[in-house]
Amino acid sequence: MKNILVIGGAGYIGSHVVKMLKTQGYKPVVYDNLSTGFKESIDKKIPFVKGDLADKTLLKKVFRKYKINAVMHFAAFAQVGESVKNPAKYYQNNLAKVLNLLDSMIENNIKYFVFSSTAATFGNPITKTISETHPQNPINPYGQSKLFVEKVLKDYDLAYGLKSTVLRYFNASGADESAKIGEAHKNETHLIPLVLQTALGKRKEIKIFGTDYPTPDGTCIRDYVHVNDLANAHILALKYMLKNNKSEDFNLGSSKGASVLEIIKKVQKITGKNFKVVKDKRRPGDPANLIASSKKAKKILNWKTTYSIDKIIKTAYQWELKRKY
Ligand code: UFG
Numbered sequence: 001m002k003n004i005l006v007i008g009g010a011g012y013i014g015s016h017v018v019k020m021l022k023t024q025g026y027k028p029v030v031y032d033n034l035s036t037g038f039k040e041s042i043d044k045k046i047p048f049v050k051g052d053l054a055d056k057t058l059l060k061k062v063f064r065k066y067k068i069n070a071v072m073h074f075a076a077f078a079q080v081g082e083s084v085k086n087p088a089k090y091y092q093n094n095l096a097k098v099l100n101l102l103d104s105m106i107e108n109n110i111k112y113f114v115f116s117s118t119a120a121t122f123g124n125p126i127t128k129t130i131s132e133t134h135p136q137n138p139i140n141p142y143g144q145s146k147l148f149v150e151k152v153l154k155d156y157d158l159a160y161g162l163k164s165t166v167l168r169y170f171n172a173s174g175a176d177e178s179a180k181i182g183e184a185h186k187n188e189t190h191l192i193p194l195v196l197q198t199a200l201g202k203r204k205e206i207k208i209f210g211t212d213y214p215t216p217d218g219t220c221i222r223d224y225v226h227v228n229d230l231a232n233a234h235i236l237a238l239k240y241m242l243k244n245n246k247s248e249d250f251n252l253g254s255s256k257g258a259s260v261l262e263i264i265k266k267v268q269k270i271t272g273k274n275f276k277v278v279k280d281k282r283r284p285g286d287p288a289n290l291i292a293s294s295k296k297a298k299k300i301l302n303w304k305t306t307y308s309i310d311k312i313i314k315t316a317y318q319w320e321l322k323r324k325y
Contacts, residue, residue: 001069001070001112001242002026002027002069003026003029003066003067003068003069004021004026004027004028004029004068004070004071004072004238005028005029005031005062005063005068005071005072006018006021006028006029006030006031006072006074007031007032007053007071007072007073007074007075007101008031008032008037008073008074008076008116009028009030009031009032009037009042009048009074010030010032010034010037010038010039010041010048011032011036011037011074011075012172012182012183012184012185012227013074013169013172013227013230013231014030014032014072014074014075015037015038015041015042016176016181016227016228016231017074017231017234018042018043018046019176019181019231020228020231020232020234020235021234021235022043024235026235027066029047029049029062029066029068030042030046030047030048030049031049031051031059031062032048032049032050032051032075033050033051033052033075034050036185038184038325040324040325041181041184041325049062053075053093053097053098053100053101054097054100056104059101059108060104060107063104063105063108063110064108068110069110069112069242070110070112070114070238070241070242071105071110071113071114072114072116072234073098073101073113073114073116074116075093075097076093076094076116076145077094077142078118078142079142079189080120080140080142080143080285080286081189081283081284081285082142083140083141083142083145084140084141084284084285090141090142090144090145091145094142094145094146094149095145095148098149099152102152102153102156102162105162106156106160106162111161111162111163112162112163112164112238112241112242113153113162113163113164113165114164114234114237114238114241115149115150115153115164115167116167116169117146117149117166117168117169117249118142118143118168118169119168119169119223119253119290119292120138120140120143120146121136121138121143121147121150121168122134122135122136122137122138122143122168122290123135123136123137123139123287124137124139125287125289125290125291128289128291129255129291129292129293130290130291130293131251131292131293131295131296132249132250132251136150139285139287140285153166154247157247163241163245163246163247165238165240165241165247165248165249165250166247166248166249166250167230167234167237167249167250167252168249168250168251168252168292169225169252170222170224170251170253170254170290170291170292171190171222171223171224171225171253171290172225172227172230173192173224173225173226173227173312173316174192174224174227174228174307174312174313174316175227175315175316175318175319176227176315177228177315177318179315179318179319179323180322180324181319182316182319182320182323183319184323184325191222191263192224192263192267192312192313192316193320194206195263195264195267196271196313196317197320198275198276199267199268199273199275199317200271200273200320200321201275204276205275205276205277205278206264206276206277206278207278207280208260208261208264208277208278208280209260209280209281209282209283209286210280210281210282210283210286211279212282213282213288214288215259215288215289216259217261217262218261219259219260219261220259220260220286220287220288220289221258221259221289221290221291222257222290222291223254223255223256223257223258223290223292224254224258224263224309224312225252225253225254225292225305226306226312226315228307229252229254229303229304229305229306229307230252232303233250233252233297233301233303236297236301236302236303237250237301240301248300250294250296250297250301250303251292251293251297252292252294252297252303253291253292253305254292254294254305254309255291255292255293255294256309257289257290257291258309263309263313264277266309266310267313270310270314270317271317
């Protein structure tokens with residue numbers, strides 16, 4: 001049970017999971033259409049297949065050639081704002097193509113699936129921290145597309161015995177300490193890389209989207225979780241699923257929040273650089289607070305986060321300084 005197909009393995013989170021799988025003795029195979037990923041993020045010794053999720057013939061070939069035991073899926077579009085403007089893109093890629101993948105897995109008798117889901121499936125929180133039992137009422141097509149797949153996975157377990165682990169990330173951030181891989185998006189929209197790029201003079205200013213939220217400093221609070229802590233959760237979840245032959249879901253965060261303003265101040269302190277900060281209007285679709293309760297992951301998987309927010313920013317900074325792609 002060591003041959004793992006990592007779909008979207010050339011992307012930000014996928015590339016960190018691939019590296020950790022390899023280090024821990026698994027045999028990852030990367031399958032990626034490179035629409036948003038970077039081939040440079042994959043070690044040349046790891047098998048790489050350029051392919052699309054819609055290509056059932058290629059998937060079948062890859063499943064057989066590498067004797068795949070389990071599939072991890074990272075190949076999703078994940079920008080909330082874009083999903084509101086262009087929902088079809090999200091339902092096609094994040095839902096329709098995943099149905100195609102699941103059908104291929106069932107046809108080829110592959111029974112284990114790790115699915116990247118998101119805090120965005122919960123919508124506006126009604127409790128201070130968000131656990132797995134919090135109601136799921138997404139407020140944008142991105143969250144909706146992920147929630148549909150979660151529901152499909154429950155039905156496919158009952159009907160076809162496909163076991164899955166749903167991992168709902170809060171705000172993935174930071175970079176591998178080697179600084180050889182890190183957060184790279186062709187069109188960056190995430191707070192930490194944008195603030196760091198502003199500190200480094202690659203952008204002229206950072207805008208704060210909303211300063212009138214019901215939070216202590218008026219800016220949105222998010223739960224930032226280091227990408228290697230997330231990667232570790234994937235491996236623990238995979239082991240648990242294979243051992244217990246059971247589907248589960250886990251919310252993955254640090255259970256601590258940081259506001260936009262706090263992130264900006266921390267970046268100023270860590271980089272020692274000052275830069276222009278502009279107060280802007282709210283960005284549609286942003287809840288004021290998103291903080292995970294990861295008690296379940298702690299209890300069942302023995303997972304815990306090991307990177308503080310300062311350490312997250314420091315690793316992200318090293319990556320921004322040294323990045324090659
Ligand atoms: N923000 C700014 N200025 C910027 C960019 C972001 O003020 O230039 C703010 C946002 O409004 C938000 C916070 O910083 O309040 C974090 O924004 P990100 O875009 O970094 O992250 P999100 O919380 O919007 O989204 C992330 C993932 C989504 C996922 C969500 C779940 O990118 O895929 O977490 O919590 F759905």
